[in-house]
Amino acid sequence: MTITIKTTPIEGQKPGTSGLRKKTRVFMQPNFLENFVQSIFTAIDGVAGKTFVVGGDGRFFNDSAIQVILRMAAAGGAARVIVGQGGLLSTPAASNLIRKREANGGLILSASHNPGGIDEDFGLKYNISNGGPAPEDVTARIFEATKTIENYATIEADDIALDALGETELAGMVVEIVDPVTDYAALMAELFDFDAIRKLFAGGFTLRFDAMHAVTGPYAHAILEQQLGAPKGTVLNGTPSPDFGKGHPDPNPIWAKPLMDLMMGVDAPDFGAASDGDGDRNMIVGKGCYVTPSDSLAVLAANAHMAPGYKDGLAGIARSMPTSGAADRVAAALGIEMFETPTGWKFFGNLLDAGRATICGEESAGTGSNHVREKDGLWAVLLWLNILAARNESVSDVMADHWARFGRNYYSRHDYEAIDSEVAASLMDDLRTVLPALPGEQAAALKIKKADEFAYDDPVDGSRSEGQGIRIWFEGGARVVFRLSGTGTSGATLRVYLEQAVDGPDGLTDSPADALLDVANAANALAGIQERTGRDAPDVIT
Numbered sequence: 001m002t003i004t005i006k007t008t009p010i011e012g013q014k015p016g017t018s019g020l021r022k023k024t025r026v027f028m029q030p031n032f033l034e035n036f037v038q039s040i041f042t043a044i045d046g047v048a049g050k051t052f053v054v055g056g057d058g059r060f061f062n063d064s065a066i067q068v069i070l071r072m073a074a075a076g077g078a079a080r081v082i083v084g085q086g087g088l089l090s091t092p093a094a095s096n097l098i099r100k101r102e103a104n105g106g107l108i109l110s111a112s113h114n115p116g117g118i119d120e121d122f123g124l125k126y127n128i129s130n131g132g133p134a135p136e137d138v139t140a141r142i143f144e145a146t147k148t149i150e151n152y153a154t155i156e157a158d159d160i161a162l163d164a165l166g167e168t169e170l171a172g173m174v175v176e177i178v179d180p181v182t183d184y185a186a187l188m189a190e191l192f193d194f195d196a197i198r199k200l201f202a203g204g205f206t207l208r209f210d211a212m213h214a215v216t217g218p219y220a221h222a223i224l225e226q227q228l229g230a231p232k233g234t235v236l237n238g239t240p241s242p243d244f245g246k247g248h249p250d251p252n253p254i255w256a257k258p259l260m261d262l263m264m265g266v267d268a269p270d271f272g273a274a275s276d277g278d279g280d281r282n283m284i285v286g287k288g289c290y291v292t293p294s295d296s297l298a299v300l301a302a303n304a305h306m307a308p309g310y311k312d313g314l315a316g317i318a319r320s321m322p323t324s325g326a327a328d329r330v331a332a333a334l335g336i337e338m339f340e341t342p343t344g345w346k347f348f349g350n351l352l353d354a355g356r357a358t359i360c361g362e363e364s365a366g367t368g369s370n371h372v373r374e375k376d377g378l379w380a381v382l383l384w385l386n387i388l389a390a391r392n393e394s395v396s397d398v399m400a401d402h403w404a405r406f407g408r409n410y411y412s413r414h415d416y417e418a419i420d421s422e423v424a425a426s427l428m429d430d431l432r433t434v435l436p437a438l439p440g441e442q443a444a445a446l447k448i449k450k451a452d453e454f455a456y457d458d459p460v461d462g463s464r465s466e467g468q469g470i471r472i473w474f475e476g477g478a479r480v481v482f483r484l485s486g487t488g489t490s491g492a493t494l495r496v497y498l499e500q501a502v503d504g505p506d507g508l509t510d511s512p513a514d515a516l517l518d519v520a521n522a523a524n525a526l527a528g529i530q531e532r533t534g535r536d537a538p539d540v541i542t
Helices: 032-043 062-075 091-100 136-148 182-191 194-202 216-227 257-263 293-306 326-334 346-353 377-391 395-406 421-437 517-527 529-533
Strands: 002-006 020-023 051-056 080-088 105-109 121-127 151-155 166-170 173-178 207-210 271-275 282-286 289-291 316-320 337-341 359-362 366-369 408-419 446-453 470-474 478-484 492-502
Touching: 032 062, 032 121, 032 136, 032 151, 051 062, 051 091, 062 080, 062 105, 062 151, 062 166, 062 173, 080 091, 091 105, 091 121, 091 182, 091 377, 121 136, 182 216, 182 377, 194 377, 207 216, 207 257, 216 377, 257 271, 257 282, 257 289, 271 377, 282 293, 282 377, 282 395, 289 293, 289 395, 293 316, 293 326, 293 359, 293 366, 293 377, 293 395, 293 408, 316 326, 316 346, 326 337, 326 395, 326 408, 337 346, 346 359, 366 377, 377 395, 408 421, 408 517, 408 529, 421 446, 421 470, 421 478, 421 492, 421 517, 421 529, 446 517, 470 517, 478 517, 492 517, 492 529, 517 529
Parallel strands: 051 080, 051 105, 080 173, 207 271, 316 337, 316 359
Antiparallel strands: 002 151, 020 121, 105 121, 166 173, 271 282, 282 289, 359 366, 408 492, 446 470, 470 478, 478 492
């Protein structure tokens, strides 16, 4: 029976770059999740007769939230909801499923790389029919609906058995439980030369993939170990856990330190990789060789033609603005289009749909292509494996050759987490105020060449996005970017992106810390980070 529940607007339900993220206990408060779900349904003109995909990364509250969504979808008259078995779907797998099944959209339950558990983080985002995150006009409508909501509809019904494959009915709506891996694995087999990768493993090539107790564990077990023949034990921490093994499922050298220690040791495997909570990010490490996400994007773009799915070349490359210019060098050499977008995968969707870009990436460990409309961690690992199989070289050899050919962009991101929101806003406002006067000024040892606040004009639909980060260039090829992140749940996170371009051959093998020292000092001098935040150093350096 359908019932209507009266409610009132709840503060703090404005979606960020990847949906709404809050502490789990906030989502568990009465009506909080229901208000946001109803606001999504309102923003998309209802769900009657429509088909949706629903799944998440398995973090705490994932299964309970799915039951709420199913009951509300049934109350709204949805025709079918496709759910990953056990409530699990990696974000790229959900994107693929939306596209393959021609669903109207999908609700993905995840806070991505944020920690999970009852005292940690939870999130929910809506993806549209192309499989990509809702664009700004849709998230704006969702937010407006959260401010005026008066009631929501649900039904009284028992929970659906999420572990049982097959179809069942919920108040006239079909609930279809599917294996979360099958369709995604089939897509990967179409894109990559699985025979070549099998031969790589058969020849003794060694890999350690850290699933970080998150959603990619089942995918990695099925594809790497079962289909490609990697030895059992290749996948580490492969069982999803509601609190991610009490860890932080962010694939970077800080939070994936055990893998980094292994890869930098004397008995290191040939290749190391990790993925995050919902499977859309990746970290790539060779034996004694960490590959930054910006460099990984550039290498993948330069070598993608070695994989069957990209044998005809790339239409273009797109990167988020804070990502280094390493991929720009590749695009120029290949004679293809290069796009610089705001942070947030949704900005790549129009370019991919229009056939203007084939491969996209962000410095925050996300890379992907036109195969789905999300970044895809395991996809990046498989493309790397395909490239290594085709080139018969180590990761360090691939990187040395790449830098010799294209030049190098030294790069690092400094994160100051959970700082006072007013302090962070004031810091950015003060930088914004002095931007016009900065060119020609000195900042520590560097002279400022130009400065601006990034705005993006979408070349496909003509929309404009402003206030996307402050950029400052220096003479000699250095750049610093200041930006407040929208992915945290406490206070504000100030991200400072440091870059130094080197055309070579001199300086191609410097340590990143040495190459970026002057840029780091200039950034602190410009923004007064230490004085304003009271932090002697960043919380995380990647």
